[in-house]
Amino acid sequence: MTLEFLKALFPNGMRRFVALFLVSLFLTVSIAACSESKSDSVKSQAKVATEDVAQVAPTGTLDDIQAAGKIEIAVPADFPPFGAVGTDMKPRGYDIDVANRIAKGLGVDSELVSVVGNYRIPFLQTDRVDLVISSLGKNEERAAIIDFSQPYAPFFSGVYGRPNVEVASFEELKGQTVGVAQGSLEDLEISKIPPEEIDIKRYANNSLTASALVSGQVNLIATGNVVAAKLIQDNPGQKIERKFIMKNSPCYVGIRKGDEELLAKVNNIITNLKQSGELDRLSIEWFGEPLPKDLAAVT
Known part of the structure; x- marks a missing residue:
């Protein structure tokens, strides 16, 4: 045919x-x-x-959204602080706030669709949603079937500790005691440092690793920013802060292939959110720390 x-x-x-x-x-x-x-x-x-x-494939998705007066967006339901169901049974989190702001920037209402990880891209491909804003990372396989906005959300492994411990790189970890969840991505990264130069304390999971920092068993931990967000939130008096990023993998808005007008509009809205400081404010609210400098930069 x-x-x-x-x-x-x-x-x-x-x-x-x-x-x-x-x-x-x-x-x-x-x-x-x-x-x-x-x-x-x-x-x-x-x-x-x-x-x-x-x-x-039609290219009038943006026109269709504006004509309908609403946009359907896939958001996470079980991955705080990006997205989870609150006590009022409504979704809440960083991605939910970003989704609502993008809808506002488009001049339409937001209709949020809670999805789990494996269904994010299929929902987009089968037109059940118009966008995916759900802690979505970018790789070659995904880029072959959907388009991505500029990065909007932090997702990385970092080293954390109290203000009195001054380190800013892998090299400066020499002589330090660093806690890490055994077998984690952070464990793999920190293990690249020669063992005679660093004292690595391995724990069974992220919770025990975080507790080791709070209790003073270690003066630094290597963990993901999502784990650190809860640690910072639960222990405000500790003044725990990010020292440096070990491995960065930011999140992007997923958009159907060929929706060029919608992609351009979403990128423009994200740029405005960065320039106004709104994304930085949301990062502090949900992750307990500002956006990394490279992510906050307008692309």
């Missing part, structure tokens, strides 16, 4: 549905034939089918 025939047969509003149905049928046949054909052939067929969808 040619693209011209498809355009003539179906109006604009039905093209995405028809195209997705054809791709689903085509890939099902291809997968069934895998045992009799080479995988490279299947990959080639899938690529052609994906390109056909890209050609017929």
Whole structure:
């Protein structure tokens, strides 16, 4: 079936549905034939089918959102402080606040759809939501099927301690006692330092690692900023602060491939939120610390 025939047969509003149905049928046949054909052939067929969808996918999503007066956004339901259900049974968190501000910037109401991690991208691809704002990281595999905004949220591993401990790099950890959750990503990073130069205390989980810092068993810990956010919130008198970032992996807004106008508008709104200091304020509210400098910079 040619693209011209498809355009003539179906109006604009039905093209995405028809195209997705054809791709689903085509890939099902291809997968069934895998045992009799080479995988490279299947990959080639899938690529052609994906390109056909890209050609017929409508580009008027922003117009549709504004005409409807609302935008549907996937947000986390079980990953505080990015998103969780509060005692009032309403979603609350950093991503929820960002989602509402992006809807406001678009001049429409926000309709939040709570999703768990594995369903974020499928919800976007099947048009159940218009955006994903749910602690979504960026990688090559995801970038092949959806588009990403500029980064809007911090997600990283860092070294934390009290103000009286002055360190700003891996090199300055020499001679320090550092707590870490055994087997964690932070454990892998901190283990790159020669063992004779640093005293590493390994604990069974993040909670015990945090407790070790509070109780004075260690003077620094290496952990994720989400763990640190709760630690800082629960122990305000300790004045725990970030010393430096070990490994950075910021979060992005996920947008359907081809929605160029919506992507440009979302990026513009995020830029305004950074320039006004609003994202920095939200970071302090939910994570207990300002945005990292590279994330706060306008891109």
